[in-house]
Amino acid sequence: MTGNNRDRHGVGQKRFWSNASVIAGPHGYTVTLDGKPVRLPGRASLRVISKPLAEALAAEWQAAGADNPAKRFGPDALPLTRIAGAMIERIEPHRDHAVATLAGYGEYDLLCYHTGDDKSAAARENEMWHPWLNWLRERHGIDLHVTTGIMPVVQPAAVKKGFSGLLGEKSDAELAALGVAVPALGSLVLGLAVTEGSLSAQDAVNIASLDERTQMQRWGQDPALLDHVAVVAADVMDAKRFIMLATAQAD
Template identity: 65%
Template structure:
């Protein structure tokens, strides 16, 4: 997919910690984070600010911890997952919701849950058991029906379903869209992303459902460190996205 939404775990160069204290500051646009009194500025030169105080406190906490345990006081992007999602919300979602929503909605055309193994393959039963309930949830909850195919046969989703999916995304807050911008690419499924955003699934459940194929493969051939790492990264990304959305919605108050 062109212009794919980036995961917060894409590699960036490591940076050296230059501050002692990170704290929440109040301002005209909500709450920000200051490092030794100086506000954090995002890569696009926009101040880091959010409307939720619990989220701001979590942002300050991850800045306070970043590099603190490293002998050289260096840290990478994994140390600041909530800040990276907040940056997406502020510098990518808010300025152009239409483009961001279109990119997210495009996952509905090729959702993971819609592509099953042939019935004769061992994975087919596991996929049907794990995936079909969430396509049913999407239909019953939001009136959106996505078609399913088997094997390598591509399937075209109905225009109505894609329009409804876009309308549903349009109804979400910037914070939820930013969280979905992590959870959806990580899981390969707009359906699972929406279920997580609506608290119908937790992050661990979503990662387990999205990794049915990998786990079925290991069940047959034995554990694979590369697959285990992939599943762990997926689970971590979905966990970060879920935490961000909950904090942004003050669900941890």
């Protein structure tokens, strides 16, 4: 995603602009670089309805590469733009596909697969996971079946129907945020709880990474696992920030 200078080789880009700003129009707020609209990979303009989100997007572009204009930077420098881009170019024109993909995560939700041969780990999973399965049932009327081990559990037909109906009522911005948080967490239940304001991003990461943290408590810290958890945390926090900005009211 670039201003008007998309990098064709996937190796990042150099800063070529001086000022990122927001221009208000009849269809929302467009982020511009030196007065020209930021263009997404599909050539759509980076335009959103929420002014707070547009201002945050512009701030992201203003900071990108500012420390060293001669150095290339990648998409990681523009996390909110990545989510907005998915919303504009993938979710808005293909909502049904987005809903179906997210609903699929719910059928194989992390919280449904419990440890079967470690009583201590199983007790921690019950303590941390069951409250959110209960939350889903009480808030949305969706009752997930739980199993032990790794063999897939077949969920009732009502589960897929319930998730599809619930997700179909979400806004494009909510679906975009869920599209980042849910794969990162491996859990549609936790992603919904975060985007609906019932669970903090950090608590969701702690719940989703229970097995990894248990493993490190037993065998010692693993740099690869620590890096994985850190990436998950960054993604979920970006998704949470995106939805908060997308639904925030301008001053």
